[in-house]
Amino acid sequence: MGDSRLIQGRYRLLDLIGRGGMGEVWRARDESLGRRITVKCLKPLGPQRDNAFTGVLRERFRREARVAAALQHRGVTVVHDFGEHEGVLYLVMELLEGRNLSQLLEDNKQHPLPVDDIVEIAAQVSDALAYTHEQGIVHRDLKPANIVRLVDGTVKICDFGIARLGHDIGFTSRLTSTGIAMGTPHYMSPEQISGDAVDQRSDLYSFGCVLYEIATGAPPFDLEDAWAVLVGHRDTEPEPPSTHRAGLPRYLEGIVLDLLAKEPSGRPADARELNRRIGAGRAGRAVAGDAGGHADGGPPPTASRPEQPPSREPRLPSWTRSMTTGHKANAAARQMAPPDPAMGLTGEWIAREGPREDLSTGLGGRGSIPSPEHLARLTGRHHAGLSLGRLGRWEEAGEVHRAVAAEREHLLGPDHPDTLASHGEVALSLSRTGRSADALRAYTQVAEGRERVLGSDHPDTLAARHETAYVLGRLGRHFEAHQVYASVLAARVRTIGPDHPDTLRCRHNLAYNLSRIGRLEDSYRMARDVAGARARILGATHPDTLVTRYEVGYALGRLGRWTEALQTYREVARARAHALGSDHPDTLAARYEAGLSLGRLGRSAEALKLYRDLIDDRTRVDGPTGPETLRARHGLGVNLGRLGRWEEALAEARDVHAIRERTLGRDHPDTLVSRREIAVGLGWLGRWADALTAYREVAGARERVLGPGHPDTLASRGDEAHCLEQLGRVTEAGELYRQVAAVRQQRPRNGY
Structure with a gap:
């Protein structure tokens, strides 16, 4: 709201009461009337093009605010005023003590x-x-x-x-x-x-x-x-x-x-x-309809209520049953009451000129005016897709959003905000189901559409570009991701300030990405600064603050500063245990990283104890074959090897590998990590011929999955060359080393 903390020369913001997804709530003073008030500052619209859509947004705000201000009852919070200041919409209300x-x-x-x-x-x-x-x-x-x-x-x-x-x-x-x-x-x-x-x-x-x-x-x-x-x-x-x-x-x-x-x-x-x-x-008297109001202590209030057996398994509402195929909804959809005018924006979007629809059916070609009932049904289906996503049912969520996106594009056009919102949810579901390349194409489409409609600096445009950068990182295209993150960060600093939560989220992701392109010192400094800002604004134990402190620990480890990394991870683990609980996945993840740091510091006996306790907790929370349980067991095996207990280490690696191969697949990255650990154990036990076979299997799988120039593939080829040396096959080893060196020289051009 600016440095003056004064809105419209009248409302002085005093202290922040709360912050949420919609904006901030402030205790304030009305300088004109000298009374204490509450001011809700909603998230800024940001600079955007002057178009009809922006006008609809502001008009809807004014209409809703007027409705709220018109309510005059002792049991309803009084709204005194509303308006817009420096791109921020605000409501002025009575202060409730x-x-x-x-x-x-x-x-x-x-x-x-x-x-x-x-x-x-x-x-x-x-x-x-x-x-x-x-x-x-x-x-x-x-x-x-x-x-x-x-x-x-x-x-x-x-x-x-x-x-x-x-x-x-x-x-x-x-x-x-x-x-x-x-x-x-x-x-x-x-x-x-x-x-x-x-x-x-x-x-x-x-x-x-x-x-x-x-x-x-x-x-x-x-x-x-x-x-x-x-x-x-x-x-x-x-x-x-x-x-x-x-x-x-x-x-x-x-x-x-x-x-x-x-x-x-x-x-x-x-x-x-x-x-x-x-x-x-x-x-003490009964009235009509009061099943439980008998003063004489009559039958329990549930006696006349027919019992319904609880469902044995969750089921979707009936109107979702035809939505999982990705086809458009049937025109014979059930009738609904007219939607509330404040339900959404779709009824006020000005459609392109074109054939008019038959309003009795609610359906028409692109350019027609869709009926409010049809748009309300699409809104309901969109919300159902959101619900499925929050429950982790991403495949089903994606099918729902794909169907809604197709209908919205047909009825409203490809650049309508509702259409783009549906395409954005499709992209998210693709990302969550591992289809990163498809998600990248979808997010790019959404970002370009929002830029055309809303402007390049609109929060929704920047959110789509942020997701684009994230998916680029998932694809290993970290240099491209860095460019997008840097551009989004500059826009967010310019439009909403350096300490806004969205700005800090972008800086956090940029810090993570910097470490992936080898700029370790820059990554550490940025993560440290973001952690400090989040602690100042959100609190030292806020989950977002702890996520960034976790990233600080990672950067310290990459820099070889393992003592500081260990201290950071331990502090994060303690704070998460207090705030989230000792069995929360984030708490357990910080404990795992503390064990990794102990191993890197040569304190493998302490690491063993930590991993054994962690395995017990992970088994209780995630089960014996849970991915994180197996990760903890892998850490245990690594530290057994560091202590020279190679027979035990090899047995642990083989057991974890067998479970991972069965549950994750033969070529899953975690499975390959375990297969490599088997090769390491075989080598230390002097069984180099068996180790060579295992190393070659890992290298071949990584080349198939990741490509010949991927860093992990090259590391595996290096392991293979080392094994050949141990077997006295020096010529073959030298040739393989030369091939790896040649590919590494080309890596920057290949985008790794």
Whole structure:
């Protein structure tokens, strides 16, 4: 927001309250009125071309902000003002002095809140929802963090329209997208999860999840796996709250279970009815529709509810069943209610001139005006693809996004932002499934399209170019990756500043890439500077800070500064254990690198102990054949060899190799590393003829997979030549050494 920290000469930013995917929240002062306020500064649009699309974005922001500002109720956060300052859109709101419900649960050590507090919160929130729903406004992201109890006992709902603003103005990333991706799935209604149109009853379901959590200490489907949570919301009846907390008033349990009905028609008709039921329950009388409000202690509230057996395996909503083939959706797609006008931008894109569509079908050729219903279906399918990706189901996600991209391109044109967003997700799925060359082509297409539509410095354009550089690195084209990273970094420093999280992410990746092109000192200095900046801005134990400190350790190791590398990895491992848990994959990865450093320092006895403990932990977490378990076993074998225990080292290498060959394949890089370790052990045991066979197998496989000029292939040919020397075949060894030297001289021209 500039060095003055003053917006429009009026709003003085004082301290940063929080930062997220959409921007920053500041405690501030209104200099004109002398009152304390909150200012939400949304992520900057950045310089971009003057086109209709930019106008739509700003108009959508103004419309949503006006809607939020028009809400006048004691239970809704007041929006005082909104505007744009130096390319940053901002909202000015009242400053709330209190704790949100998530914080109240944390303060209570995750124990449920007192019943009187729960009922009071329910009454106030239902009254506020009744008011907002009567204004035609649906929140869509109701959760404990968005409900605040002030110090005087007033309860307020926050962020009406804010989540949708993030989507409409293009602030979302894969970590903060709307729909399925928005926040946690623990409070999402079944219709939201399925991508259906939502109304006020979706908010009632989300509020039922909130009440369930503050009444029991956990949400209704408290599962670690996101997919299991989604399936629970969609297919499984929740356990009555009384199974977790005895003594809850029966009327309250009945209300919560009715709010959690799978079908919207099974929930209270509206928030006003909900409020009446809460009031009647407090007064000890029953009202129509209150299954659990009998003052005489009648049957449990679940007695009249038909039981549905839980699904045995997760399944997608019905509308996704035809989406995994990559073909366009059938024209006979089911009808939906008209979408909310704030759902997305697709309905306001100006299509090219061309044949008009038959609006009764919602389908037409390129250049036609697609119906809102059809666009809403595509948006729902796009969100389903995002959900699959977050669950690691990248093949299925790619098929969904490919189908949506084809339809959007047909209906909206290749350069429409929604079309490009779908192509971007296709590229991500290709990258995640190892198809880096295909991902590079897709990201290049997206970057070029966004540059034409949005401009070269737009955040979305830069994000696509950043991904292009990442994929270039995955392909071993590090010099090209360096050029792209450097260009993106310069643009981000220019447009959003050197300390913006996106800028620091780019600098982190550039530091990593510098080490791959041999600029080790530059890599170390940049990683060290990024770690310092992230510690200053995010905190010393923030995961992003620790990721960069991990990279500092790697750079130190490449420089041979193993004592410093060991210290760095140990500090990162301790911080991750505290912040993420001792069994978190990132914690275990830092411990592995600490063991590698010990070995490099000649402290192999200590490394052995570390690796044995790590193998036990990895086996418990990942299983005995997990890739990281086998990596730890490989480290154990290497250090057995360093201690001269070559028979044990060879046995370990053979065992790991056999598992890797079976689970990963004969020519997988990890399998080849183990086969080389077998050759090393054979050589140290004096079995050079057997070692030569193993070295040649490794060299041949690497040449097939990586090419004759790849550094790993050349290293294997060098191993082969050394083995020939040991066998007295000096002439053959010399010829092979000369061939390797000749190829290495050509390496820069080959791009390695």
